[in-house]
Amino acid sequence: MVEPITLPSRERREEALDAAGYNAFNLDADDVFVDLLTDSGTGTMSAEQWGALMRGDEAYAGSRSFRELREAVREVMGFEHVVPTHQGRGAENVVYGVLVEEGDAVPNNAHFDTTRAHVANQGADPVDCPHELARDPDADHPFKGNFDVDAGWELVEDVGAESIPVVVLTVTNNSVAGQPVSVANTREVAAFADEIDATFVIDACRFAENAHFVREREAEFADATVAEIAREQLSYADAVTMSGKKDALVNIGGFAAMDDPDLFEAAKQRCILYEGFPTYGGLAGRDVAAMAVGLREAVEPPYVRERVEQVAELGRLLTDAGVPVYEPTGGHAVYVDAESVLPHVPKERFPGQELVCALYLEGGVRGVELGGFAFPGTDRPDLVRLALPRRTYSREHLEHVAETAAAVRESAECYEGLQIVEEPPMRELRHFSARLEPAAASPSAD
Known part of the structure; x- marks a missing residue:
């Protein structure tokens, strides 16, 4: 199945992100242009x-x-x-x-x-x-x-x-x-x-x-x-x-x-x-x-080869745009190194989650943080996963993602990090529903 998608205005994206508590899981899908939140159940069937x-x-x-x-x-x-x-x-x-x-x-x-x-x-x-x-x-x-x-x-x-x-x-x-x-x-x-x-x-x-x-x-x-x-x-x-x-x-x-x-x-x-x-x-x-x-x-060779090669192509486009990614690229997603894109944001202000929000604000691209926010109490690096749905997006969509990530890196100093204002009792699942706000907006921020 195919459907038209549109890029909401910058003003609309700002409103949507604020209403979502700076958590991409809380965004309405209609407010997303290229959705790389997950490859789980989001592909196209044959x-x-x-x-x-x-x-x-x-x-x-x-x-x-x-x-x-x-x-x-x-x-x-x-x-x-x-x-x-x-x-x-x-x-x-x-x-x-x-x-x-x-x-x-x-x-x-x-x-x-x-x-x-x-x-x-x-x-x-x-x-x-x-x-x-x-x-x-x-x-x-x-x-x-x-x-x-x-x-x-x-x-x-x-x-x-x-x-x-x-x-x-x-x-x-x-x-x-x-x-x-x-x-x-x-x-x-x-x-x-x-x-x-x-x-x-x-x-x-x-x-x-x-x-x-x-x-x-x-x-x-x-x-x-x-x-x-x-x-x-x-x-x-x-x-x-x-x-x-x-x-x-x-x-x-x-x-x-x-x-x-x-x-x-x-x-x-x-x-x-x-x-x-x-x-x-x-x-x-x-x-x-x-x-x-x-x-x-x-397990059919044409399918799985095309699948992995499309992910690799997104990795190449991001690298060519000067965006640091985890090497080598994996099978289902490209992982952007948030700590390198936003080196001035300390880990306690969740640089990965800040990068997720920045990608959405700059180009309507939705990814997911897989670092200190998603896995509290671990020493995992702050990465942002851009997971490609199977048999769904074209090269033009991948180019838009790379251009968006490059724009975020160019304006990196505008992003100062986030802090959690509300989270569920089970911290292992907090990234699905927690709400955050810009760290600079809080009186208690450093």
Whole structure:
């Protein structure tokens, strides 16, 4: 589907941002020109997916659409059992709600927001174990998304193996600028999890994009297909959580998949409680059917190659415009180094969130901060993610984004940072709804 979009006037953008409490999540989509807030569920479905949508079976139990999804998961990902959910966080709920208890610790190459929140909600400690170069936007390494297994063993020494029921690997690593994870590292993490008797879970939201990078960068797989690499990488996991809104190319949906029948039964029961009957999982049958088609399309070489290359093109345009970005670019988004664009804004005034607001004010471009504002209490660099919806925007849109970012850098001194004036009790999710104001506007500001 296509629709006309318009760039609101500067005056309108100023009014909208103020009304939104300087939080891009609170903006009306009609007030946004190029929306790069997320690639989750914002892409365009294919003709085959629309056809499946029309043929969806809406039976409450045992629908044909569920059987199609189960077969697609078995074929593409290699898991026997599937529990559909309304989206990825539903999958996290049915898996971590079963496996994680109060007092546990859960290591991950880097927890993303909802994963971190689900672990914390169980009373457990989400622990990041990123690659040693993950925090360096300029470092050159093909797999900066890898899990630091040495850090995992340090956690074992600190809390004991019995307190680590789950080890998680996120591919690609969204909290580390969408950087890929190698198959070699996946094998190492699987061996680590096996040695401490933990369940190894892969967050597979962008498994196809990750497989593309493996093909390009890991010599062992230079002659393998994306589909073959995906099956190989996922084969080391005991279970996966999946947001279908990413690499299943749908606007809503997700699932958990596993081979262990006991974990499957426990997840099914939790699905009934929180999502719906285990053959629809909170979804309409038509959405389940479209997700089955999207899973197969995601590992087709023409699609995934074009997808990753468009993201790389946005990275090149930004770099050519003098805007510092995290290198190398990832599979779904370009991450702008906010601390370099706004070096005069101290971290306590959220330079990343200030850059998000500046991009909107300058050109109606909506991104998201993934730094100290989104992840309080961590040492993550202040990055702004510009996530490209799949099969949606043209080069002209990318050029507008680069021109907008360049304009922000030219006028950087106009932006002095923000402070929070209202936030929810659960800090792990504050970036979704917190309200801020310009720091200079507050009498208490330094």
